[in-house]
Amino acid sequence: MSVSQPIAAARPAPNPARLPGWARSVPWRRIVLPLAFAAAALLAWQVLTVRLAVSPMLLVPPSDVWAILDQAWPILLAQTWPTLVDTVVGFLMAAGLGIVLGGALVMSRRVEQAIWPHVLTFQLIPKVAVAPLFIIWFGMGPGSRLAFAVFLSFFPIAVSAATGFRAADRNAIRLCESLTASRWQAFLRVRLPYAIPHIFTGLKVGATAAIIGVVIGEFVTAQEGLGYIIMFASSGAQTALTFAAIGLLCVVGLLVYGAVALGEYLVRRWYGAPIESSGFL
Template sequence: MNKLDLLPRPQVMPKRPSLAAIRDKARTLVLPVVAAAIVIGCWEAVVRIKHIPNTLLPAPSAVAYRLMETLPFLLGHAVPTTIETIVSFLISAALGIFIATLICKSRLIRDALYPNIVMFQLIPKIALAPLFIVWLGIGSTSRITFAVFISFFPVVVATLTGLMSVDRDLLRLCKAVGADESRIYAKVRFPAAVPHVFAGLKIAITFAMIGVIVGEFITAQAGLGYMILFAASQAEMTLIFASIVVLCVVGLILYGLIVLVETLALKRYGG
């Protein structure tokens, strides 16, 4: 046995976060909460001082009371909205990454496809929503397709930016050592593009939810978008705001899941 093996090994103490890092994390959590509390408090005060009726602008306390009354009902309507948003997001993410990869691989495809994608994005999306209903009917298919149509473009642009931002010298080195194109994409381009891809995905999830809500405004008989429109027809302002609160919570949860996956991916690829 080597004598060095008999010596006590130095213990590596876990690195403790510095006081500045803890303060920065606390600041990022506390400041948004404080800002939101100030806005809600001012909103409550203005409504009470000015005696604004609930049919025009309900107080946050009235919205909270209505939310507690209707929470199980609203959660039931949140289910189809959430499912359609997730499906739309997954399709747009896969489609956007696939199109960005094709555009990056072939200059011919880039010149033929990319300008047309940009042109379609310049068209006001809301104006096209009735067309999807005429073509695909009033079911969830039209809502999901419309949501994909408005949410895949940020994924394309962000992913393409990441794939094209790889150092040219590094790509030449990979080719010099005999790496084929698929290996270069798997080991070099996609790991380098991870931050850009998730930047596009975080935009896409918000666009996907917007697309689903717009579709529910037009065709659905269930969902939070349908509830908002129904409450508006009944002048139920507290129910509108309660539905919006649930919608915001769902959106924050979905966005937070993407941020969590992004954190894990960045740790995996050393971002």
């Protein structure tokens, strides 16, 4: 027995009942710790850029970004709205398509054999390579941006949904068959509840991919949106404005991701499934 073992055994484990209520609160840690880390990172960013006299064309301190946000807030807010709307619409379209496709792949072997190789091949195509085709097919308006969002986000949702539907307990499926339940009833009562954690995992990945697709579309086609602001600011070497738009993009992404996490919490609670108390949302 090593020396560290009796020392560890002699040290009493902390009693959760003796800790303050705020220290035992997992939501408190989930909120405060990320905020504290972000504050420390911003402070280090501010100090280093000022002390090292970094060129404003390369990197600006957070105080300059805040000044731009304060000055151009109405314009930036107006440009944030179309990006948010396109992201939400594209994500919802991708979610519906991905869940339906995942269910079809599990419910029908022939559908899987006929469709899945083509879906996989289409996914392997570099996303930038199909940008000209989307512009030809859907024009320079919001249609192409939605196509980018759906194209980038539906695949992880479909894969996660299919994985979740296949993860259903085989004994529960056999029990439904022995009780003369139809395949659709077994799907709704057994496969769907088992697939909920997997589906929401894919939805979280798809939410982040949807905003990437919208921004790519705004880079190529849009005359509005935060992606257009980033392209306009970077072409004019307006680094502070670029960082301000990127910061608002992060806010949009967090809003969409948070909505998905809230939806997962509500669905799990409705089904009576346990809610995770640690880790990522």
